Amino acid sequence: MPERNYDGVLCIGDPHLSSRVPGFRKDDYPRAILAKLRWAMSLAQRENLLPVLLGDLFHYPRDNANWLIVELLELFQGTVLSIWGNHDCNENALGDDDTMMVLVSAGRVRLLDEKPWVGKINGIRAAIGGTSWGKALPDSVSSTELDDAELVMWVAHHDVRFPGHEIAARIACREIGGVSLVINGHIHKTLADVICGTTTWCNPGNIARVNRGDATRAHMPGVLKLTIADGAWQRTRIDVPHEAFDLVFHPQITSDVAGIEDGSIFIEGLKSLQQAKTSGGEGLMDFLDRNLAQFEDPRVRQQVIALAREVLAHA
Numbered sequence: 001m002p003e004r005n006y007d008g009v010l011c012i013g014d015p016h017l018s019s020r021v022p023g024f025r026k027d028d029y030p031r032a033i034l035a036k037l038r039w040a041m042s043l044a045q046r047e048n049l050l051p052v053l054l055g056d057l058f059h060y061p062r063d064n065a066n067w068l069i070v071e072l073l074e075l076f077q078g079t080v081l082s083i084w085g086n087h088d089c090n091e092n093a094l095g096d097d098d099t100m101m102v103l104v105s106a107g108r109v110r111l112l113d114e115k116p117w118v119g120k121i122n123g124i125r126a127a128i129g130g131t132s133w134g135k136a137l138p139d140s141v142s143s144t145e146l147d148d149a150e151l152v153m154w155v156a157h158h159d160v161r162f163p164g165h166e167i168a169a170r171i172a173c174r175e176i177g178g179v180s181l182v183i184n185g186h187i188h189k190t191l192a193d194v195i196c197g198t199t200t201w202c203n204p205g206n207i208a209r210v211n212r213g214d215a216t217r218a219h220m221p222g223v224l225k226l227t228i229a230d231g232a233w234q235r236t237r238i239d240v241p242h243e244a245f246d247l248v249f250h251p252q253i254t255s256d257v258a259g260i261e262d263g264s265i266f267i268e269g270l271k272s273l274q275q276a277k278t279s280g281g282e283g284l285m286d287f288l289d290r291n292l293a294q295f296e297d298p299r300v301r302q303q304v305i306a307l308a309r310e311v312l313a314h315a
Contacts, residue, residue, distance in 0.1 A: 003119060003120055004119065004120070005119075005120040005121070005122075005123060006048055006049060006050045006119065006120065006121045006122075007047060007048040007049060007121070007122060007227065008047065008048070008049045008050070008121060008122070008225055008226050008227040008228070009049060009050045009051075009052055009121065009128070009153070009225070009226040009227075010040065010043060010044040010047075010049040010050065010051050010052065010223055010224070010225055010226075011052050011054055011155070011183050011204060011223060011224040011225075011226065012037065012040050012051060012052065012053050012054065012207060012223050013054045013185045013188075013204055013205055013206035013207060013223070013224075014054060014055060014056040014085065014185050014186065014188060014206035014207070014208060015033055015036070015037050015053070015056070015057055015058075015206070015207055015208055016033065016056055016057075016058070016059040016087065016206070016208040016210050017030070017033055017034060017037065017057060017058050017059060017064070017068060017072075017208075018030060018033075018058065018059035018060055018064065018068075019064050019065030019067070019068045020060065022059050022060075022210055023210045023211050023212060023249075024211075024212045024249050024250045025210075025248055025249060025250075026248065026249065026250045027243065027247065027248045029248075030065075030068065032243075032248070033207070033208045034068070034071060036207045036208065036221060036240045036241070036242065037075070037207065038075060039240060039241060040207065040223050040240060041075055041076075043223070043238070047225075049225065050079060050081065050117075050119075050121070050128075051079075051080050051081070052080075052081045052082065052128060052155055052183075053080065053081070053082035053083070053109070054083065054085075054155055054156075054157060054183065054184070054185025054186075054206075055082070055083050055084055055085025055086075055087075055088065055132065055133060055155075055157030055185040055186060056085035056086070056087040056088060056157070056185065056186070056206075057082065057084075057085075057088060057100060057103075057109075058087060058088055058099050058100060059087055059210065060087070060099075061087060061088055061089050061090040061098045061099060061100070062090055062097055062098060062099060063099075064099045069099065069102055069103075072103060072108065073103070073106060073108055076103065076108035076109060077108075079110065079117070080108060080109050080110065081109075081110055081112055081117055081128060081130070081155075082109045082110065082111060082112065082130075083111065083112055083113060083130040083131065083132040083133075083155055083156070083157055083185075084100055084111065084113075084132045084133065084157070085132070085133045085157040085185060085186060086133045086134070086157070086186070088100040088133075089133075092134055093134070094111075094132070111130075111132075112128065112129055112130025112155065113130060113131065113132050113135065116128060116129035116130070116146055116152075117129075118146050118147045118149055121151075121227075121228050122227060122228040122229070124150050124151060124228045124231075125147065125148065125149050125150050125151075126149055126150065126151045126152070126153065126228065127141075127143075127146040127147070127149035127151070127152045127153070128152075128153050128154070128155065129141065129146075129152065129153075129154045129155075129179075130154060130155040130156065131154065131155075131156045131157075131158075132157055133157040133158065133186065137154070137156060137158070137171070137176065137182075138154075138176060138179075139176065139177065140176060140177030140178050140179075141154070141176065141177065141178035141179050142178060143178055150231070151180055151181075151228060151231070151232075151233065152178055152179045152180060152181075153179070153180070153181045153182075153183065153226070153233065154176065154179045154181070154182045154183070155182070155183045155184070155185070156182060156183070156184045156185070156186075157184070157185045157186045158170065158171055158184060158186055159171065159186065159187070160172075160173060160184050160186075160187065160201065160203065161173060162184075162187065162191035162192065162194060162201070162203050163191060163192050163194070164189075164191055164192070165187055165189075165191055165203075173194040173196050173199075173201040174196050174199070175196040175197030175198060175199045176199045177198075179199050180198060180199060180200065180232070180233060181199070181200050181202065181226075181233045182199060182200070182201045182202065183202050183203075183204065183224065183226075184201065184202065184203045185206070187203050187205070188205055188206045188208075188209075188210070188215070188216070188219065189203075189205050189215045189216075189218075189219050190203065190204055190205035190219065190220075190222070190237065191203040191205075200233075202224070202235060204222065204223070204224035204237055205219060205220075205221075205222060206221065207221045207222065207223060207240050208221065209221060209242075209245070209248065209249075212249045212250075212252070216245070216249075217245045220239050220242070221239065221240040221242045222237050222238055222239045222240050223237070223238050223240060224236070224237050224238075225237075225238055
C-alpha cells in the first residue's frame, strides 16, 4: 500500500474532556467540549490533515463515564498522534488505570513519546516527535534517526517561558538542533512565537475554556493548522465554533448584598450559590475562601471547611 501523503497537520490543544462539569461552567460542558473536538476532527478529515493532540485530552485522569470513552473510540479513526499532559495521569506518569491508556491500548491514539511519526506532508518527508508532561525535551534530534526527514516538528506539554507567561514558566525556549518547530500545549491562552536560532516555539492555546479568569474571557478557542511551503512550516490558527463567555460561565458571586446586615451576608451568599452549582464544588470553595475570614474563631472556619469537603467528597 502506498504511503499516505497528508496535506498538513492539525494541532489540537488541551480539550480537557470530562463527563463532569469542571470550573464554573453552566452549560452542558461534556457535550460542548466533545462537539469542539468532533469539529476539529471533521476539519482534519475534510482537509486531509494529520491530527495531533497536545496533551490534557481529559480533565480528570480517571473515572470518566463510559459513554465518553465510547464516543472517543468511534471518533478517533485512522492515525491520531498525541502526548499526555498532567491532567491525563493520576500520578507522575501515564498508568494502566488512567483513561488515556484505554485509547492507547485500543490503538485509537499513538503516543509520540514512544516513537516519532515519520511520513509525507505535501510531498515532503517530515517527522513529528513529542515530549509529554514532566519529561525532558531533547537537546537535539538527528534526521538519520528519523528516516532522513527533511523537516522535524516537536510537540510538548510544558510551562514554557513565552512572552506573557514568564512568572509561571519553568523552562526557557531554546534552540533544539534538528527541530524547526515546537508546538506547546499546557498553556491555554495563545501566546506570541519565540524564535531561538533555527527553532521556532509556538503556543496556540486550547479548544476548551475551563476557568473563568480574565485570560479565559479574552481567549478564543482554536486549533493550529500547519502546512509545508518553500521548505518551512506555515502556521494558521483557526477559531473553533463556541458560545459567548457569559453564556457558558456562571457570573462571579460577591458577598456584597445590599440591605442586609453584615451578620447575614454570609448566609445570603450561600443561598445565591444555588444559582451557580457545579459538580466539582468550585463555586462553594471559592465562596468560602473569600468569606470565611469574617469568622474570628479559627475553629469555626475549620469546621466549615471540613464540612464542605466532606459534603463534596460524597457529592
